[in-house]
Amino acid sequence: MHWIVYVDLDAFYVSCELRTRPELIGRPVIVGADPSKGPSRGVVLSASYEARAFGVHSAQPVGQASRLCPNAVWLPPNFREYAAAARQVRELISRHATPISVFSIDEVAFGAETTDATEVDRLAHRVQEEIRRDLTLPSSIGVSASVTVAKIACDSAKPGGVRVVEDGAVAEFLAPLSVRSIPGIGPKTEKFLGEYGVKTIGDLARDLPVGARVRLGSAAGALVELARGRPKDRELPRDGGPRSRSVDRTFALDLTRKAEGTQAIAEMAEELAGGLTDERLAYQTVTVAVRWSDFTRTQRSRTLPTARTGAGAMKELGPRLFLELWEDETSGRGRAARTLSLRVERLRPETGRQLTLDPHVA
Numbered sequence: 281m282h283w284i285v286y287v288d289l290d291a292f293y294v295s296c297e298l299r300t301r302p303e304l305i306g307r308p309v310i311v312g313a314d315p316s317k318g319p320s321r322g323v324v325l326s327a328s329y330e331a332r333a334f335g336v337h338s339a340q341p342v343g344q345a346s347r348l349c350p351n352a353v354w355l356p357p358n359f360r361e362y363a364a365a366a367r368q369v370r371e372l373i374s375r376h377a378t379p380i381s382v383f384s385i386d387e388v389a390f391g392a393e394t395t396d397a398t399e400v401d402r403l404a405h406r407v408q409e410e411i412r413r414d415l416t417l418p419s420s421i422g423v424s425a426s427v428t429v430a431k432i433a434c435d436s437a438k439p440g441g442v443r444v445v446e447d448g449a450v451a452e453f454l455a456p457l458s459v460r461s462i463p464g465i466g467p468k469t470e471k472f473l474g475e476y477g478v479k480t481i482g483d484l485a486r487d488l489p490v491g492a493r494v495r496l497g498s499a500a501g502a503l504v505e506l507a508r509g510r511p512k513d514r515e516l517p518r519d520g521g522p523r524s525r526s527v528d529r530t531f532a533l534d535l536t537r538k539a540e541g542t543q544a545i546a547e548m549a550e551e552l553a554g555g556l557t558d559e560r561l562a563y564q565t566v567t568v569a570v571r572w573s574d575f576t577r578t579q580r581s582r583t584l585p586t587a588r589t590g591a592g593a594m595k596e597l598g599p600r601l602f603l604e605l606w607e608d609e610t611s612g613r614g615r616a617a618r619t620l621s622l623r624v625e626r627l628r629p630e631t632g633r634q635l636t637l638d639p640h641v642a
Contacts, residue, residue, distance in 0.1 A: 283392040283400045283423055284516060285377075286430035287407065289369065290418040290439045292386035293326030296365045297355050299416045304353055310336060314354035315346045322530045325357055329439055359527065363555035368415050376407055381516040385525075389430065389516055392423075397446050404442045424450065426511035432461050451509030455482030462506065481507045525561070526623035527552045534573045534616030538606045541617060542599035548622040549598050553591035556624070562587040563624035566594055568601035571619035572609070579621075580604055587628055598622055 289295065293311040298304055308331035313322035324345050327336040334349035346352070366385045373380055377390040392400050404421045411419050422434030424445040432454065437443040445453045454461075459481060460470045476492045478484050485507035493500040502512060527548045535541055545568060556563065564587045569579035580601045584593060602620070609615060 282514065283394065283425060284389055284427050284430040284514075285392055285400070285404055285407070286389040286422045286427070286434045287369075287373065287387070287411075288420050288422075288434045288438070289366075289386040289411075290420055291326055291328055292365075292417075293357060293362055294328045294355075295417050296362050297358070298328075299365075301355075306330065308334065308336070308349050308352040309355060310342075310345060310349070310352045311355050311357050312342050312345070313356070315342045316354070318532065359551055360554045360558055363558040365415065365417065367559050369411060369417065372410055372414060373407060376403065382523075387431075389427065391516055397444055401442065401444045404444070408442060425514055426450070426506075427513045427516060428463060428506060428511050429454070431463055432457070435461065447509075450511065451485060451507070454507060454509070455480065455485065457481050459484060462503065524623055524625040524627065525552060525556060525559075525563075526621055528619055528621045530619040531617070534618055535620075536616045538603060541602050541606060541620060544620055545598040545602050545622055546595050548620070549591045549594035552622055552624065553589075553594060556627075557590070560630045561627045562589045562630050563593075564588065564626035564628075565624065566597045566601065567621075567623040567625065568598055568605065569621040569623070570602070570605050570609075570617050571621075572615040573618050574615055575618070576615075578605055578608075581625075583626065587626070589630055594622065594624065 294309050297309065297311060307328070309328040310324055310331050311326040312324045322342050324336060324338055324340045324342060326338060327345070331345075331349050331352050336345045336349050336352070362385060370380060370382065370388060373388060373390060377392060380388050380390040382388050392403055394400050400423055404423050408419050408421055411417050418440050420434050420437040420440060421442045422430045422432065422437055422445070423443070424430040424433055425447050429445055429450055433443040433445045436457070457480060458470070459465050459473050459478060460467075461481065472495070473479070473484070473492065476489050478488065478492070484503060487504060488496070488500055496503070505512065529544055529548060535544075565581055565583045567579055567581040569577055571577045582597055582601065584597075
């Protein structure tokens with residue numbers, strides 16, 4: 281039997297910080313912009329489980345998190361440290377299996393070939409223990425024959441557990457779980473399905489009404505098959521590498537001057553390039569996105585002729601993309617900017633040399 285072993289690092293940013301701040305273990309810790317240092321519309325990047333007990337969660341506005349957990353310890357993010365820790369985890373897992381598939385900075389998976397569920401359970405526990413012992417990082421692991429089911433099993437094992445779901449037990453395992461447990465189903469789809477009386481995956485297994493199938497399109501059949509214990513995604517992505525990396529900046533006051541935006545993008549490029557350097561990754565596509573004051577979002581991308589390393593191409597191309605978005609906006613509605621995002625895609629391992637000396641970024 282082919283198994284997918286899905287590893288998720290628990291409260292990853294916080295866990296990285298606790299490696300050098302062991303005195304904070306057991307206390308509510310939040311990684312994000314400390315609201316006590318001035319107005320901020322930033323969001324929680326990571327929260328310890330002690331902070332989560334107060335209702336704090338990732339992507340929550342920092343002001344709300346501060347009200348829920350007034351005694352929390354706030355720490356600024358150190359993305360280079362997080363990228364370095366993520367690379368260490370991947371190197372450790374590669375001792376057990378290659379290739380590995382990277383789904384995000386704190387989630388990776390690999391395949392295991394064995395007919396024995398007990399054996400793959402031992403492997404998962406061994407990997408988990410090595411990550412804890414060698415890197416001082418907690419993790420949760422889910423194991424199944426499907427990527428989606430392994431991911432759901434991993435979520436159900438949090439924090440710090442291991443859950444193995446054998447093929448014949450998939451439908452039974454999924455049945456009592458909320459449809460939100462399925463990756464990709466967010467609050468809107470959950471609400472939509474609830475209108476048809478579908479609240480659990482077990483409800484989904486009894487099939488969907490015609491109206492729901494029409495609105496969901498081709499995804500409907502795959503969801504029902506998953507709920508019935510017949511998931512289709514039994515192979516990991518072949519590229520085995522990260523898809524993108526990004527940084528965001530939310531401003532305390534809406535951005536109204538383009539010079540401030542170009543400066544922010546340049547600073548974000550340095551931060552993002554530092555993480556890529558630690559991960560030994562090159563990039564070929566650069567994207568800048570702006571979330572405006574009315575919460576709508578626009579973006580522009582450019583793909584370079586060759587892959588690049590370092591901040592140079594991002595610092596040249598990123599501000600240019602931002603100015604294109606800004607000029608379009610000022611000639612139209614003229615909204616102020618709330619959040620800027622810089623993202624790079626088409627990532628690949630560095631070759632150990634400068635990939636191009638061409639300074640022109642078209």
